[in-house]
Amino acid sequence: MGEKPIGATKVKIVPIADEHWDQLPDIHRAAILAVPNKFHDRTARESWAHGLIPEGYKQSAQDGEVFFVALDENDCPIGFSGHRGYEMTALFVAPEHQHKGVATALYNRTISEILKGRPEKIVLTSSHPALGFYEKQGFIAVQEREEITRGGAFILVFDMEAPVNRPPHEGRELDLMLGGRKKIAYFGDNDPEETFRPYVISEQIKRYVWQERADYLQQLFKESGQLDIVPVAPVIYYLPQYEAEKDRLVTLLRKHMIEGEHDLREELEMSELLGYPSYAVKAFLERMRAMRQN
Structure with a gap:
């Protein structure tokens, strides 16, 4: 994993190595004890941070x-993430080092690894102070x-x-677009x-057929017999004022789904x-990569 610029610093996200274990408890403990009192008082924080040792x-x-x-530019650990199966x-x-994008970089690497298993959903248990972060990533609280x-x-x-086996706006695309809350809707099939149709005829919404993708798949199928x-x-519906954004989406989809290029910033742009x-686009592109490899 290469270096990623985070504000004025750089961070590398790497698999844990033997020299990192001893530093995890200090990072973990400091992060917990820094939680504001509005979430947990000192007694609760100390109980939460109790008993952290490398062996654990x-x-x-x-x-x-x-x-x-996460390693800083001096290769010192400044954060960590964990996952087991489809659970973060x-x-x-x-x-x-908080509020500099480090957590997001760790999150993105972890989610990318989880998605390689093509789960139907990703699960996690969030503390109260982290709830907003995960909601921003598209996770839904199902139990408190x-x-x-x-x-x-x-x-x-x-x-x-976070459900992965279906688009997050499934069945709501039209309502969201008519309400101005969604610029573009992509349908790979169905x-x-x-x-x-009524809104396309009235020119409230435009329709674009991405024939290039079908032609590419047809050639792949032909070569494989x-x-x-x-x-x-695939079909793309978009609001008329977002023609340029539709063109940009097609460019990004072409790079990822036909040319095989992968770029985190472009995934986030999509x-x-x-x-x-972001996890939904990652899951979609992971399915497309798997299809291409098969």
Whole structure:
């Protein structure tokens, strides 16, 4: 993983190495103790941070938890994340490096790894102070509960999930567009042409058929001997004032889905154009990469 600019600094996200284990408890403890009093008082924070030792993380790794570490420009750990299967299990950043994009960089790397397994959904349990961050990423709180900490005190947590096996706006695209809350809608298949037709005729919404994608898939199928498969051309609906944004989306889709180029910043740009949380575009592109490899 290359270096990523974060504000005025640079950070590298790497798999955890032997020399990192001893520093995880300090990062973890400092991040917890820096939580504002409006979320948890000092007693609750100290209970939450109780008993953190390197062996605990090592044991978790032996049980299947995968850790990534954020390194600053001097290769010093400043944050870490963890996941097990399709669950994100940890995300902590040293207080002096918070609000600089480090957590987002760790999150993006972890989510990318989870999506390689093509899950139907991603789950996590969020503390109260992290709730807003995960909601911004598109996660939905499905349960609020009290959880006991290592020191015995209870704190408020939220069980959250992000569905991956369907588009986040499924069935709501037209309403969102008519309400001005969505610029562009992409349909790889199951084009809702009948539903959109009155608004296309009245020119409230425009329709674009991305034939280039279908032609590309047709050539792939021909080369693999699958002559009986006729690919469907994706369809893009967009509000008339966003013609340039539609063209930009097609350019980005071409780079990722035909030319095979991958760029995190462009994934995030696609997320913004479609109004999707970033994980949804990552999941979509991961499915397209898997299709290309097969």
